[in-house]
Amino acid sequence: MRGYAGKFLEVDLTKEKMKDIEFGEDILRQYIGGRGLATKILWDRLGDHWEKVDPLGPENILLLLTGPLTGFFPGAKLCVSGKSPQSNGIVGSTVAGEFPVELKCAGYDGLIVTGRAPNPVYIFVTDHKAEIRDASHIWGKGAKETLKILTEEGRRELAERNPEYGEWREPAVVYVGPAGENGTRVSAVTAKWTHGAGYGGYGGVMGSKNLKAVIAKGTGPLPEVEDIEKVSTLIDEISRICYGSDDFRRWGTGAAGYDVGSRLSSEPVRNWQDEWHDEKSFGVDKFEEKVWIKRYWGDFGCPTTCLKIAMPRAGPFKGAITDNPDYENQAYVGTNLGVFTPEENVYLMALLDDLGLCGIQGGNVLGFAGELYQRGILTKEDLNGIEPKWGDTEAFASLARMVARREGIGDVLAEGTYRAALKIGELKNMDLLPYAVVEKGMAIGAHGIRSEKDYTTEGGLMSYACSVQAGDHTSIAYLPLTHGNSELNIILHDSGVYCWFNIMEDEALALIWDFFEAVTGWRIGPEEWYNTTARRILHLQRAALLLGGPDHRWDPKVHDDNPPRFYEPLPSGPYSGKTTDRAKFEKYRSEYYEAVGWDEQGIPKSEELRRLGLDGVDRKLRSII
Amino acid sequence: MFMLVPGAEVPHFCSQCHDYPCVESCPVEALSVSKETEAVLVDKEKCTACGDCIDACPGRIPHMHPTENYALICDLCDGEPQCVKECSAGKWNALWVADKSESHSYKLYAKRPDEVTRDLVINLYGEKGKEMI
Numbered sequence: 005m006r007g008y009a010g011k012f013l014e015v016d017l018t019k020e021k022m023k024d025i026e027f028g029e030d031i032l033r034q035y036i037g038g039r040g041l042a043t044k045i046l047w048d049r050l051g052d053h054w055e056k057v058d059p060l061g062p063e064n065i066l067l068l069l070t071g072p073l074t075g076f077f078p079g080a081k082l083c084v085s086g087k088s089p090q091s092n093g094i095v096g097s098t099v100a101g102e103f104p105v106e107l108k109c110a111g112y113d114g115l116i117v118t119g120r121a122p123n124p125v126y127i128f129v130t131d132h133k134a135e136i137r138d139a140s141h142i143w144g145k146g147a148k149e150t151l152k153i154l155t156e157e158g159r160r161e162l163a164e165r166n167p168e169y170g171e172w173r174e175p176a177v178v179y180v181g182p183a184g185e186n187g188t189r190v191s192a193v194t195a196k197w198t199h200g201a202g203y204g205g206y207g208g209v210m211g212s213k214n215l216k217a218v219i220a221k222g223t224g225p226l227p228e229v230e231d232i233e234k235v236s237t238l239i240d241e242i243s244r245i246c247y248g249s250d251d252f253r254r255w256g257t258g259a260a261g262y263d264v265g266s267r268l269s270s271e272p273v274r275n276w277q278d279e280w281h282d283e284k285s286f287g288v289d290k291f292e293e294k295v296w297i298k299r300y301w302g303d304f305g306c307p308t309t310c311l312k313i314a315m316p317r318a319g320p321f322k323g324a325i326t327d328n329p330d331y332e333n334q335a336y337v338g339t340n341l342g343v344f345t346p347e348e349n350v351y352l353m354a355l356l357d358d359l360g361l362c363g364i365q366g367g368n369v370l371g372f373a374g375e376l377y378q379r380g381i382l383t384k385e386d387l388n389g390i391e392p393k394w395g396d397t398e399a400f401a402s403l404a405r406m407v408a409r410r411e412g413i414g415d416v417l418a419e420g421t422y423r424a425a426l427k428i429g430e431l432k433n434m435d436l437l438p439y440a441v442v443e444k445g446m447a448i449g450a451h452g453i454r455s456e457k458d459y460t461t462e463g464g465l466m467s468y469a470c471s472v473q474a475g476d477h478t479s480i481a482y483l484p485l486t487h488g489n490s491e492l493n494i495i496l497h498d499s500g501v502y503c504w505f506n507i508m509e510d511e512a513l514a515l516i517w518d519f520f521e522a523v524t525g526w527r528i529g530p531e532e533w534y535n536t537t538a539r540r541i542l543h544l545q546r547a548a549l550l551l552g553g554p555d556h557r558w559d560p561k562v563h564d565d566n567p568p569r570f571y572e573p574l575p576s577g578p579y580s581g582k583t584t585d586r587a588k589f590e591k592y593r594s595e596y597y598e599a600v601g602w603d604e605q606g607i608p609k610s611e612e613l614r615r616l617g618l619d620g621v622d623r624k625l626r627s628i629i
Numbered sequence: 630m631f632m633l634v635p636g637a638e639v640p641h642f643c644s645q646c647h648d649y650p651c652v653e654s655c656p657v658e659a660l661s662v663s664k665e666t667e668a669v670l671v672d673k674e675k676c677t678a679c680g681d682c683i684d685a686c687p688g689r690i691p692h693m694h695p696t697e698n699y700a701l702i703c704d705l706c707d708g709e710p711q712c713v714k715e716c717s718a719g720k721w722n723a724l725w726v727a728d729k730s731e732s733h734s735y736k737l738y739a740k741r742p743d744e745v746t747r748d749l750v751i752n753l754y755g756e757k758g759k760e761m762i
Contacts, residue, residue: 102632152761155633170683170692171641171742173631196635223695247719297753298636300721307719313636315754323757325636 005029006230007072007523008037009113013134015127017213018062018119020136025116033526037071037113038083039096040499040541045116046087046094047544051624055553059089059205060187060212062120068178068193068218069114070104071501072524075226076235078242079503080105080304082178084201086209089189090365090420090446091474092556093549095204096498100303101195103176104501109222121214126179128158129220130165139216143185146358147197150179150217158219172221179217180207181360183408187212188418190365190407190447194357198327199303202362203446203476205420230525238519239305245512246307252505253300256310259288261334261349264451269579270458272340272450274378274394275371276441276569279452280577283344286334291346301327308505316347324354329363332477335450336367341374342394355401359408365420366407368447370400372421373413375439381432388412421447423555438568442475443468444549444558449477453570455579463487464592465584469564470606472545478504481596485534488513492538499541540616542600543608547621550607550629560606564593631742634761637749639742643669643690643703645729646736651702654685660702667729668705676700688739 011024027041035044046065050057057063067085074080082104084097107114111132121136124143128135142150158175166172176195183191184207191207192200200207229235251259262284265271269280284290295314302309315325329338329349337352338344356366374392376382384391388406390413392399406414416424422442429436441448448468451460460467463482468474470481471491479498482490488508496516497504507513521527528537552558566584573583597604601612607629613622631639645667652660652669659675660682662668676699682691683700691702703710705726716724729735750758 148761151635159633168678168680168683168693169695170680171631171689174633196632198635243715243718253720301636309719309721313753315757317755323755325754325757 005032005072006525007076007227008032009108009111009227011112012114012116013112013129014116014118015134015136016119017117017121017125017136017215020121022134022136032072034537034540036499037074038069038098038499038501039085039495041071041114042067042069042083042085042096043094043541043544043548046085047548047621050087051548051621054087054548054551055557055628057087058554059087059092060208062213064209064212066117066206066209066213066215067114068107068117069501070108071499073500073502073519075105075108075305076229076239076523077500077502077506077519078239078246079302079306079308079506081501081503082107082195082201083498083501084193084206085204086206087548088204088206088446089208090205091444091549092552093444093472093474094545095206095473095476096495097193097201097204097206098498098501098503099178099193099195099199099201100306100503101176101178101199102304103178103195103218103220105226105304106176106220106222108226109224110220111222111224115218117213117215120212124185124214124216126154126215126217126219129218130162131223142216144182147179147181147194147360148358150181151177151197154179154217154219158221162221175219175221177217177219180210180215181358181408183360183366183418184208184211185216185360186408186410186418188361188407188410189420189423190362190369190418191360192362194360197325198357200357200362202364203473203478205362205365207360207362229523231522234518234522238515238522241515242506242512242519243307245509246506249308249509252308252310255288255292256312256328257331258291258312258328258334260331261291261338262287264331264335264458265339268457269455269574269577270452270460271335272371272441272452274342275340275375275439276452277375278575278577279454280574280579281339281344283339286338286344286346286349291328295346295350306503306506310505314346314350316350319347321347321351324351326350326354326357329353332450333363333367336363337370337400340367340371340450341400343397343400344395348397352397352401352404355404359404361404361408364449365447366404368441369407369417369421369424370403372424372439372441373403373417374400376428376436381434381436382413382428386413420445441567441569443471443567444474444563445556446475448475448567451477453566454574454583456582457579459489463489464596465566465589466564466592466596469566469589470593470596472542472549474549483592483595483599485599486530492534492542495538495541496533536616539601539612540618543613543616543618544621546602546608547625550625564606631746633742633746634750637746637753639745639749640724641688641690641742644688644735644739645669646739647731647734648736650685650687651682651691654681656681663704666705666708669702670704671700671702673697673699686739687736688741690739
């Protein structure tokens with residue numbers, strides 16, 4: 005099959021055994037790769053008892069998958085998946101880096117990791133073979149140290165194996181930090197230093213399997229494609245479109261830290277108690293001038309290079325290094341915590357990076373703790389002596405360390421905002437869910453809906469409530485379904501697997517069917533995609549989300565909704581007083597159910613499932629729900 | 630392109646040294662210098678993949694083709710290097726084509742990636758860079 009390396013590596017960590025497996029063309033044609041294929045694999049193996057599978061237990065499966073377009077479509081990405089410890093559903097969590105390309109060049113389209121290793125291990129993948137190795141010398145280490153050691157060791161070993169080759173370019177690594185090792189629900193799978201597959205919380209899944217890292221080096225070419233000339237031309241066309249766009253190049257998403265607050269009133273401020281601010285100290289000009297030390301940074305084949313590297317060169321936070329920070333992290337470990345300077349924001353994000361905490365999930369739970377402290381619900385004593393006042397960078401830093409290590413109050417917060425709210429609520433005999441800005445167990449991305457000025461409401465108010473990836477702001481429910489921001493298009497990119505940022509222009513999106521055809525030989529086309537193939541994947545993800553478990557099951561009547569805070573009026577700024585119109589929201593929700601083929605309860609309709617060959621899913625859903 | 634430390638990317642390109650130590654070192658005369666571009670040319674048929682050129686290069690810049698039996702050395706794409714074209718189209722402008730001058734010691738740039746990285750990380754990250762070496 006064109007575009008694919010031709011095999012996947014299945015790793016049973018319990019038995020420490022590995023084997024190559026293949027999927028038939030019919031499966032790959034329907035599920036593509038990445039998010040789509042992960043969904044299929046997870047459903048096939050775990051679907052019949054999905055609600056019983058513990059995401060942090062050995063039965064869960066960790067998937068690290070590429071897709072046929074990875075390495076060809078500009079901006080290579082890896083898709084990480086499994087049963088999510090956050091939503092109890094399936095999330096296609098993507099991360100950029102060289103790893104997916106090295107993997108394909110080594111002859112593998114992905115890894116399927118099952119079981120749990122008896123001791124900490126890492127996996128070393130080279131051309132058509134892999135080894136499981138002892139990771140005790142890197143277990144417990146943060147991002148920078150882990151990457152340094154594995155890069156050195158990997159390179160040294162490659163040189164020893166083949167000294168005649170010349171200088172060996174470093175292998176690529178994906179790994180978890182202490183937050184993942186300790187099975188928190190708020191941790192990411194990391195690439196390089198700062199790239200995270202955060203949504204879904206798969207860092208904890210990887211850590212719970214005692215898997216510290218996967219290293220890959222492939223010397224082979226990328227797989228054969230159907231029409232190399234056409235692929236080459238399309239790469240040029242997509243690249244030219246991206247080169248023509250200035251926004252992400254100049255500022256990354258780093259202008260949004262000021263703009264989404266000041267202009268759009270949609271940025272989390274102090275745990276979403278407000279969404280407007282006008283702190284000029286947080287303007288992108290300040291980031292650019294004070295802390296950006298490298299202007300353009302990107303990953304394999306990326307024409308946009310939206311990243312920057314930030315590091316204060318003087319002052320109390322000097323030497324803290326992170327990328328940008330990108331908007332989500334500017335918001336979540338910046339404005340959300342009452343922090344409004346670039347240096348402090350960089351310091352906090354660099355810390356979270358090193359611990360392996362997801363900026364969004366971690367920042368959200370830190371903000372939640374901050375509000376409980378503000379309201380006197382959690383005292384200094386409850387917080388092990390920490391007083392997280394808004395803007396107190398060091399206090400939040402201390403709290404973040406405790407979360408990653410599951411120490412003291414950190415052990416509860418490590419469960420993520422939703423579960424922490426329930427737990428602390430039980431201890432304090434209070435309902436704390438009004439302060440939890442989450443969607444089905446997952447922190448929501450830093451784009452609010454109350455002002456209706458951000459993209460998250462352009463396609464309707466059900467953006468998070470009806471997404472199969474819960475709070476994922478990059479995969480929202482949107483009408484019309486064919487719009488660039490619609491979850492159905494995101495499924496395409498997350499299954500491809502390549503970076504959405506390089507296909508944001510309509511001009512680029514229009515080329516995607518040609519691109520798929522030039523690589524794979526398959527003519528997918530919008531008709532098939534929006535009516536059949538995307539839906540099949542969407543319904544499977546929806547089914548997994550609804551079955552949920554083992555600790556929580558979502559009821560669409562209750563949980564296909566926005567968090568309580570999104571119905572509170574905005575307290576300040578130009579849209580002060582504005583909030584989400586519930587009646588309007590419920591109308592959008594009904595429209596969306598209808599549009600995607602779910603019934604009035606939000607359950608995928610039987611005839612729709614059967615039409616797509618998902619009879620088994622239909623039976624399972626009817627039997628449980 | 631090497632990235633031994635994130636952020637400190639190091640292109641590892643042939644510098645077309647004036648004295649072409651690689652060409653001099655080849656025991657089977659598989660290497661020559663193009664009159665048009667002054668780039669090093671590899672005759673695939675003659676090359677035995679012995680690796681002497683790699684050892685002779687101060688930066689160990691040539692490397693072996695992973696499966697075929699010959700050394701890979703930048704030939705400047707016959708005068709229109711693709712890498713320069715793309716870097717310029719992308720407006721990063723980190724690479725450009727230059728006329729070879731007699732008065733510059735291009736050989737100084739033929740360095741192993743580790744060596745370049747060591748200096749670059751200090752320049753980029755300051756004191757913090759020391760932890761990364």
